[in-house]
Amino acid sequence: MAQMNMIQALNSAMDISMGRDPSVVVLGQDVGFFGGVFRCTDGLQRKYGEQRVLDTPIAEGGIIAAAIGMGVNGLRPVAEVQFADYVYPAYDQIVSELARLRYRSAGEFYAPVTVRMPCGGGIRGGQTHSQSPEVLFAHVCGLKIAMPSNPYDAKGLLIAAIEDDDPVILFEPKRLYNGPFDGDPTKPAVPWNTHAKGEVPIEHYTVPFGRAEIVRAGSQVTVIAYGTMVHVAEAAAAAAGLDAEIIDVRSIVPLDVDTLCSSVCKTGRCVIAHEATRFAGFGAELAATVMEHCFWNLEAPIQRVAGWDTPYPHAFEWEYFPGQARVAMALKAVMEGR
Amino acid sequence: MKPRLHVPAPPARPGQAPDFSYLQLSPAGELPRPEIGASWRDMGQLATGLVRVLDDSHHAVGAWHPHLDAHELQVGLRHMVLTRVFDDRMVRTQRQGKLSFYMKSTGEEAVAVAAGMALQPGDMLFPAYRQQGLQMVRGQPLVDLMCQLLSNSRDMCKGRQLPVMYHSAKARLFSISGNLATQFPQAVGWAMAAAIKGEDHIAATWTGEGSTAEADFHHALLFASVYGAPVILNVVNNQWAISTFQGTAGGEQNTFAARGPAYGLPGLRVDGNDYLAVYAATRWAADRARTGGGATLIELVTYRAAAHSTSDDPSRYRPRNDHELWPLGDPIERLKQHLIKLGAWSESKHEALVAELDAQVASAWKEALTYGTLNEGPRLDRDLMFDDVFKEMPEHLRRERDMLRRELGQ
Numbered sequence: 001m002a003q004m005n006m007i008q009a010l011n012s013a014m015d016i017s018m019g020r021d022p023s024v025v026v027l028g029q030d031v032g033f034f035g036g037v038f039r040c041t042d043g044l045q046r047k048y049g050e051q052r053v054l055d056t057p058i059a060e061g062g063i064i065a066a067a068i069g070m071g072v073n074g075l076r077p078v079a080e081v082q083f084a085d086y087v088y089p090a091y092d093q094i095v096s097e098l099a100r101l102r103y104r105s106a107g108e109f110y111a112p113v114t115v116r117m118p119c120g121g122g123i124r125g126g127q128t129h130s131q132s133p134e135v136l137f138a139h140v141c142g143l144k145i146a147m148p149s150n151p152y153d154a155k156g157l158l159i160a161a162i163e164d165d166d167p168v169i170l171f172e173p174k175r176l177y178n179g180p181f182d183g184d185p186t187k188p189a190v191p192w193n194t195h196a197k198g199e200v201p202i203e204h205y206t207v208p209f210g211r212a213e214i215v216r217a218g219s220q221v222t223v224i225a226y227g228t229m230v231h232v233a234e235a236a237a238a239a240a241g242l243d244a245e246i247i248d249v250r251s252i253v254p255l256d257v258d259t260l261c262s263s264v265c266k267t268g269r270c271v272i273a274h275e276a277t278r279f280a281g282f283g284a285e286l287a288a289t290v291m292e293h294c295f296w297n298l299e300a301p302i303q304r305v306a307g308w309d310t311p312y313p314h315a316f317e318w319e320y321f322p323g324q325a326r327v328a329m330a331l332k333a334v335m336e337g338r
Numbered sequence: 339m340k341p342r343l344h345v346p347a348p349p350a351r352p353g354q355a356p357d358f359s360y361l362q363l364s365p366a367g368e369l370p371r372p373e374i375g376a377s378w379r380d381m382g383q384l385a386t387g388l389v390r391v392l393d394d395s396h397h398a399v400g401a402w403h404p405h406l407d408a409h410e411l412q413v414g415l416r417h418m419v420l421t422r423v424f425d426d427r428m429v430r431t432q433r434q435g436k437l438s439f440y441m442k443s444t445g446e447e448a449v450a451v452a453a454g455m456a457l458q459p460g461d462m463l464f465p466a467y468r469q470q471g472l473q474m475v476r477g478q479p480l481v482d483l484m485c486q487l488l489s490n491s492r493d494m495c496k497g498r499q500l501p502v503m504y505h506s507a508k509a510r511l512f513s514i515s516g517n518l519a520t521q522f523p524q525a526v527g528w529a530m531a532a533a534i535k536g537e538d539h540i541a542a543t544w545t546g547e548g549s550t551a552e553a554d555f556h557h558a559l560l561f562a563s564v565y566g567a568p569v570i571l572n573v574v575n576n577q578w579a580i581s582t583f584q585g586t587a588g589g590e591q592n593t594f595a596a597r598g599p600a601y602g603l604p605g606l607r608v609d610g611n612d613y614l615a616v617y618a619a620t621r622w623a624a625d626r627a628r629t630g631g632g633a634t635l636i637e638l639v640t641y642r643a644a645a646h647s648t649s650d651d652p653s654r655y656r657p658r659n660d661h662e663l664w665p666l667g668d669p670i671e672r673l674k675q676h677l678i679k680l681g682a683w684s685e686s687k688h689e690a691l692v693a694e695l696d697a698q699v700a701s702a703w704k705e706a707l708t709y710g711t712l713n714e715g716p717r718l719d720r721d722l723m724f725d726d727v728f729k730e731m732p733e734h735l736r737r738e739r740d741m742l743r744r745e746l747g748q
Binding site for chain 1 (some may be wrong): 462494495496498499503505506507512513515517520522523524525526527528529530531532535536541554555557558560561566571623725726727728729732733734
């Protein structure tokens, strides 16, 4: 075991994967010599050579297309999109090609590509460095999608992604790279070595897709969250003095419906929290799923906590961010049955 | 003078006389053939001139003459004739309501067949939707192709793709996409992987001149140039993107081949209806790629003699008889005449070949129909709809599969 932040955990995942399997390659903008703008690929090119850790042109569509071709030719590419906000030029290659290649060729061709991208706000990134576009990919059939909330899951999910024969998109909440964050920007930053999930095995392990994690068991209300919002929800529920069951979704596709819905059926109350915008956000899918499975057990309408349906504004970052106050209001509403 | 919006237009519309004076031609045999390792800087004229081997009297001339033996030419001719006969019959069956859709490659057979013949079996091909000649060269069984077209019980795509979107991992023919030009940068990625792994297989890909406008085309040339990828990038300039003339894709101001040198890649502009020229140019680019020289962009100047697809009616946007006046003629006719000049072919042999291949296609069609059509006969198991979305079926798809079973009363 070692203390790692999320960057080191992701780096360790790629390092281990490249060491075990010569077909694993890494490509993206600034990922090579420099080691990535967030340092996630630091040292990999030095260790594995410039043929396996490629700096690419600023062309997300080209990066993903090249990764698909490499995947078809037997490699396991790990492509970094520098910010999730920049993924859109690659949307056609991901949606029409990567996600559907196995299906359209009846299993004869597939590309085991992992796409990593930092997402979320809270770093003063403004509207072009703060987005959480997971639902735009969750709606596409053929992609596995995960968003870790801590270093342990980040490493385990990334190794699982690289070893998976299906395409995977890993959203990395960049506000969590260096430490857990409870949504209060006025408090001093907390490093990962203060958190149990900052303790990470140095060796190979995987966190499987399709499994949510009960972060805290509780009886009064279920809070379903992922990414940064797991920590915000935990803090908000504690501050409210509620015995809340906090569930980290982790794997958006496939979704662990059983863990989510067993909990809500038990507690009878449900709050869903994500950082992405609310309208047609992934929370809508979660709410519909919970309703379908738990309707007769619900004591109150399901509450959703999300970013506002505006772009992420630079000057009003913390008014936009779904912090503890917004979660607290949802908790109050769901407990009062309103 | 004021700025004025320029809107490119074809030289002739329906009812007007076809006019191909815009087409820049070079006499056969005129252009030099550079050494395989030459710099792209020293071959600018190849991107604006036209590489041609067969002259107007059907002799092979000049430095690009590939000196193939007569037997090899006969094999190429056979694949081209098979492609045409196949296309013709498939359109007829579409008109009879047996197929939902089809796309002919009439007039463009050499673009696929000669290139396919110049490549090695281990080379990976990323075609667009109009290179069925590659399927013929790689020996794909006609019945398999037809079953794909019919989306029937033996469809290689399990009923998931529109007609003509074939694939074969075994024959190294990549799955054809309906989204244009996406295969172009994918082929570059495949070639990059071949280089990373130290293999000497190369990739070749095709796209139409219309879809060079997609960002994927730019990505492909850029990545191919940056990484020296062993790939051949073919632009099939058949003058028309459905109803849109090649000028609207940028062909009016400069050739498509000229985009190669702009990226530091050789650009070859080739007579796409000249089997020998297509073969020679492909072979040159393949040898260059295989020996570490990187990628080549080849523009194949040809003409889409038929409609874009069975859903298209070109008489609404271009003169009816224009393809008969196309200055570069017909690829099958030209190779046929060349073989006759060589004393290795005759009109009667040709007629016999057409009859033989027509019978072969007819018999394959008869067999394919026994496996069903889109609307009649044996069908694929509906459960297959849920397979291959992922390698292993996740719970939510199992649930949906079961819902469909209940919906169908099973």
